[in-house]
Amino acid sequence: MTTDTGTAPATSTIRSKGALIPFQASSGGVMLLIVAAMAFLACFALAGALATTRIAATWTDGLAGQATVRVDATEDDRARRISLVLDILRDTEGIVDARALSERDVADLLTPWFGGTPDLGELPAPGIVAVTLDPLDEPDPSVVQARLDGASAGAIYDDHGRWRNRAARAARAIGSLSWWALGLTIAAIAGAVFLVVSIAMSAHRGTIEALRLSGAEDRFVANLYQKRFFWLGGLGGLIGSGLAFAAFAGLDALASVRAALPMLDAPYYWPLAWAGIVIACGGIALLAARLAVMTTLRHRG
Amino acid sequence: MIQFENVGFRYKRGPEVLQNVDLEIPAGSFQFITGASGAGKSSLLRMLYLDAEPSSGRISLFGRDVTTLTRDEIAWFRRRIGVVFQDFRLLDHLSAAENVALPLTVAGVRESAYRDNVTEMLHWVGLGDKMDVRPPELSGGEKQRVAIARAVVASPDIILADEPTGSVDPAMAERIMALFVEMNRLGKTVLVASHDLAMIEQHKLPINTLQGGTVVVGTPKKRRSA
Ligand SMILES: Nc1ncnc2c1ncn2[C@@H]1O[C@H](COP(=O)(O)OP(=O)(O)O)[C@@H](O)[C@H]1O
Ligand SMILES: [Mg+2]
Numbered sequence: 001m002t003t004d005t006g007t008a009p010a011t012s013t014i015r016s017k018g019a020l021i022p023f024q025a026s027s028g029g030v031m032l033l034i035v036a037a038m039a040f041l042a043c044f045a046l047a048g049a050l051a052t053t054r055i056a057a058t059w060t061d062g063l064a065g066q067a068t069v070r071v072d073a074t075e076d077d078r079a080r081r082i083s084l085v086l087d088i089l090r091d092t093e094g095i096v097d098a099r100a101l102s103e104r105d106v107a108d109l110l111t112p113w114f115g116g117t118p119d120l121g122e123l124p125a126p127g128i129v130a131v132t133l134d135p136l137d138e139p140d141p142s143v144v145q146a147r148l149d150g151a152s153a154g155a156i157y158d159d160h161g162r163w164r165n166r167a168a169r170a171a172r173a174i175g176s177l178s179w180w181a182l183g184l185t186i187a188a189i190a191g192a193v194f195l196v197v198s199i200a201m202s203a204h205r206g207t208i209e210a211l212r213l214s215g216a217e218d219r220f221v222a223n224l225y226q227k228r229f230f231w232l233g234g235l236g237g238l239i240g241s242g243l244a245f246a247a248f249a250g251l252d253a254l255a256s257v258r259a260a261l262p263m264l265d266a267p268y269y270w271p272l273a274w275a276g277i278v279i280a281c282g283g284i285a286l287l288a289a290r291l292a293v294m295t296t297l298r299h300r301g
Numbered sequence: 302m303i304q305f306e307n308v309g310f311r312y313k314r315g316p317e318v319l320q321n322v323d324l325e326i327p328a329g330s331f332q333f334i335t336g337a338s339g340a341g342k343s344s345l346l347r348m349l350y351l352d353a354e355p356s357s358g359r360i361s362l363f364g365r366d367v368t369t370l371t372r373d374e375i376a377w378f379r380r381r382i383g384v385v386f387q388d389f390r391l392l393d394h395l396s397a398a399e400n401v402a403l404p405l406t407v408a409g410v411r412e413s414a415y416r417d418n419v420t421e422m423l424h425w426v427g428l429g430d431k432m433d434v435r436p437p438e439l440s441g442g443e444k445q446r447v448a449i450a451r452a453v454v455a456s457p458d459i460i461l462a463d464e465p466t467g468s469v470d471p472a473m474a475e476r477i478m479a480l481f482v483e484m485n486r487l488g489k490t491v492l493v494a495s496h497d498l499a500m501i502e503q504h505k506l507p508i509n510t511l512q513g514g515t516v517v518v519g520t521p522k523k524r525r526s527a
Contacts, residue, residue, distance in 0.1 A: 020406065022394040210363035210390050213350065214451075216407035217373050297372070 002095075020211065021204050023223050027196055028232055031285075034192045035236025036243075039281050042185040043244030046277075049178035056171030065135040068158035069098075069148070071127035082127045088147050089131055094139035097132040133159070141239045189281065190288040193233065197225055197292035207296075222293040228284045233285025234278050241277040246269065302345035302459070302490050303349065305516075308358035310344055318344050322358070326492060328458075331485040333501050334494040336511030342494035343387055345511070346461050349492070350384045351375045363458075379410050383411045383452035387463040389444045391436040396449050398432040403454040415454075422450040425480070427473070441468040449477055453484055460484055460491045460511060466500060474500060 069089065073081045082100045089098035106128050133139065142160045148155040201208065208221055311317045318341045326332055330385040334342050347353040348360055351367060360367045363378065363481035370378065383404070391400045398419055399406075423432055426446035436444055445468045454458060460481065466474035467483060478493075478500070485491045495501060510517045 020392075046401055051401070206390075207394075210392055211407055212376065212404070213352065213379060213384065213390065214384075214404045214407050215455075216374050217376040220376075220407055220409075 017151045019228070021200075021207055023200065024203070027200060028228075031193070031229070031232045032236045032239070035189055035281055038192075039237040039240025039277060040191045041207060041221035041240075042182055043241050043248075043277065045178050045181035045185060047248065049175050049182060052171045052175035052178060056168050056175065057222070058231055065133050065138075067131040067133055067141075067144075067157065069129040069131060070156045070158070071129065072154050072156075073127060078127050081153055081155070082129065084151055085129055085148065085153045087130050088151055088153065089129065089144075092139055092147060093146055094134045094137045095131055095144075096134050099130050099132075101128045101130055129155075131157075131159075186284055187278075189233065189284050193229055193285045193288035194292045197289045198231065200225070201293065201296050212297075218294060218297045221297065222290045225273055225289045225293050229289035230282045230286040234282030236285075237278040237281025238274075240281075241274055245274060248289065266283045302326060302330075302363065303492070304361040306359045306361075308348070308355045308360055310341070310348060310353070311356050312344075317356075317514060319511075322514075322516050324509060324516055326490060327456075328490055329485070329488055330507070331482070331491040331504075332493075332507045332509060333504075334492065334509045334511060335364055335498060335501055337495060337515070340343065340498075340511040342511055343463050346463050346492070346494055349459075349461055350382055351378060355401060365403060375443060380455065381451065381458045383455065383457035383460045384461075385445075385448050385452045385462040385465045386468070390446040391447055391451075393436050396433045396435055397428055397439065397443075400436065400447055401450045401454050403451060404457075419450075423447075423453045426450045426477075440473075442470070442473065445469055446473070446477075449480070453480070457489065459490045459492070462491070464495055464497075465493060466495065466497060478504070 007261050069085055071078065071081050071085055086098050086100060140160070141157055141161060145157045148157060211221055303324070303326040305322045308319060308322040308324075309317055310319040310322075321397065322345070334343055334345060344353065348355055348367070349362065351362075351370065354368050365374075365378075392403070394507075400410070401422055402415055402419045405419070406412075420432070423429055426449055428443060428446055428450070430442065431439065436447065439447065445465065446474075449462070449465055452462065462481065465477055465481075469477065481491050481493065482504075
């Protein structure tokens with residue numbers, strides 16, 4: 001230790017880099033592992049949430065504004081019925097345009113289902129009318145159907161609503177699950193920090209008491225923990241999200257996730273998102289540490 | 302500055318340690334508290350450094366009823382009170398100098414601003430060569446001197462010392478008492494708790510004797526003749 005030479009440099013500093021609170025290196029390591037794992041999971045939850053939101057929007061947007069009317073009729077009656085249907089549709093509020101598809105159009109539509117070029121002569125091909133809806137004022141499908149029935153047109157109106165609703169509902173459900181997963185990982189980080197800080201404070205009881213007796217306010221004590229856990233949280237976030245981003249970039253299996261998130265391809269996006277996640281992890285850890293210290297100190301009285 | 306009105310004190314579910322204590326310590330005075338071991342000297346000081354509240358009666362400190370202070374106010378009051386604890390309460394993971402600097406560190410003073418002050422204090426208590434030594438490697442007397450340096454370094458308004466000469470030789474005890482006298486001359490209120498009557502009697506200063514849980518005012522001579 002110090003030798004009694006009396007030649008200690010007069011400019012030596014008193015505050016060493018040593019912390020006022022003797023933190024255990026091992027608890028820091030555990031904290032780092034937990035936050036890194038949670039940040040890794042949070043990245044997938046976040047990607048899932050963003051991707052499903054976008055997919056749902058694509059599906060609904062892609063199908064919105066369109067409807068079809070199928071006209072069942074014999075060959076000789078078809079033209080009359082179609083023109084009757086077109087008149088009704090064009091006269092309906094919320095419908096912008098109605099157009100009868102040619103046999104060629106119908107054949108193109110059916111190709112994926114039948115393979116090759118279907119010979120329509122062998123099938124009773126229905127007349128199909130493509131309807132363009134006013135996206136801001138879509139008509140009530142039951143009202144349109146009622147009007148068609150009123151004219152005995154033998155026509156069936158379909159705005160793809162059922163399929164649209166189900167697809168959108170499924171995407172929204174997956175999306176909200178992802179948001180929940182993200183929320184839970186954040187809660188898990190906060191909870192783990194709260195627990196680790198509370199345990200550390202029991203170990204540091206004497207030190208904290210000495211600080212308080214020397215005139216430290218609660219927020220001074222809180223700052224010591226906040227600072228450490230902000231850095232631990234940030235570093236854990238850096239590691240965890242770094243691994244997740246590497247997985248996004250590297251795994252072919254995740255190409256579809258990437259495809260649904262075109263912003264990931266923007267050059268500025270990656271460092272920005274990465275920095276955001278790192279700061280968020282640090283911030284969550286900081287707040288949880290502060291809450292733990294303040295709660296514990298108040299409780300001790 | 303310090304006023305006790307009919308103060309009673311007990312530890313949780315324990316018997317009454319102090320009762321009917323009336324005490325007035327004006328600003329700028331130097332007084333002793335004496336009494337046998339277990340008489341309640343340390344408990345009385347604890348209430349003064351706001352680590353315990355009276356169970357009855359009223360203690361006023363700097364003009365405030367101590368039971369009305371918020372946690373922040375308690376911290377700010379403690380910055381105006383330097384305490385030498387009977388058990389020192391040094392932090393083993395900090396050097397002697399860091400321990401002495403603690404009241405300044407927690408008050409937000411920068412190291413560059415207090416460095417000379419702390420160095421001087423440690424030299425004064427004869428530990429100029431032990432600045433970087435941690436308490437576990439110090440003797441009892443050396444720890445006591447670190448605790449004394451810490452109590453006075455921030456120039457507090459009140460100095461409370463609990464058996465401050467308990468672990469040092471007579472020569473150092475005299476030096477420590479001289480330091481308190483000097484602090485008092487600079488206008489600080491000093492309250493020293495000690496069972497060492499021989500040391501106390503050397504000073505012609507007011508003595509409060511704790512006996513049977515309450516304060517018997519008077520000099521040791523009066524007490525002896527009683
Ligand atoms: N933390 C404590 N809890 C319960 N009883 C205590 C505590 N500290 C001291 N006491 C009791 O309070 C009485 C007064 O103790 P103390 O104030 O330390 O006396 P002194 O400092 O005069 O020796 C003693 O009977 C002691 O046993
Ligand atoms: Mg005592």
